[in-house]
Amino acid sequence: MIEVHHLNNSRSQRILWLLEELSEPYSIIPYARDAKTVLAPDSLRAVHPLGKSPVIQDGDVVLPESGAIVEYLADRYGARRLAPEADAVERPRYLYWLHYAEGSLMNPVLLTFYSARFGEAMAPMRARVRSQLALHLDFIEAELGKSPFFLGDSLSAADVQMSFPLEMSAALGATENYPRITNFLDRIHDRPAYKTALEKGGRYDMSGIMKPAT
Ligand SMILES: N[C@@H](CCC(=O)N[C@@H](CS)C(=O)NCC(=O)O)C(=O)O
Structure with missing residues (x-):
């Protein structure tokens, strides 16, 4: 059975959600974050040297990095429900969102x-950082005007991958003027698989890690 090394309030929540959508x-x-530093416990380093979550173990495969995990699980267990075939016209756009989430948006x-x-x-950087985040959120808001999900009319693994940076943006108070992003988050939060993943994964509250460091 697939094992998910799951850190509370983290990117690994979306891996649980994906596995629920796949009925796998x-x-x-x-693993619990340190209350003060919000870092992962050292025990996670025994699974992978970086000690970050998520990491999955599937037989002999130990795989960190959520984009790689989402792509692997959707290809291997999705029966093409959540990922387009390698030669499908939607595949490049699918790969784009899959990589964009961590490669560009999370920055x-x-x-x-x-x-x-x-x-x-961080004060000297704040204006630049805000304008860069707004640049990305404006772009995503426009894209969600074309279709309700990132790849079209139904959920794909790209939506799962995009969920975390958008949830974190919402927790940072950055999405209030973005009705389509807000509606996207509301719709995914309403899915039975999402709710089951939350029950199994435990408390998932981004505001908990947003507090100023002391
Ligand atoms: N790009 C990696 C990032 C992994 C990552 O930084 N995970 C965070 C959780 S959201 C973590 O483990 N933080 C605890 C720490 O850095 O000690 C991915 O998508 O998996």
Whole structure:
């Protein structure tokens, strides 16, 4: 059975959600963030040297990096329900969103997060960081005007991958003027698979890690 090394309030929540959408059995190995530093416990380094979550173990395969995990699970267990075939016309757009989430969007999201956590030290960067995040959110808002999900009319693994940076943006108070992004988040949060993943994964509240560092 697939094992998910799951850190609370983290990117691994979307892996649980994906596995629920796929109806694929899995077990959760839980890890708790340090209350003060919000970093993962050292025990996660025994699974992978970076000690970050998510990591999955599927037989002999130990796979970190959520984009790689989402792509692997959707291809291997999705029976093409959540990922287009390699030669499908939608495949390039699918790959784009899959990689964009961590490769581009998380960059201004994380810098905004660090601005909130490490206030004064980040102050000189704040205006640039805000405008970069707005650039991305404007773009995503326009894209969601073309179709309700990132790939069209139904959910794909790209939506799962995009969920975390958008949830984090919402927790940072950055999505209030973006009705389509807000509606996208409302719709995914309403899905039975999402709700089941939340029940299994435990508390998922981004505001908990947004507090200024002391
Ligand atoms: N790009 C990686 C990022 C992994 C990552 O930074 N995970 C965070 C959780 S959201 C983590 O493990 N943080 C705890 C720490 O850095 O100690 C991915 O998408 O999997």
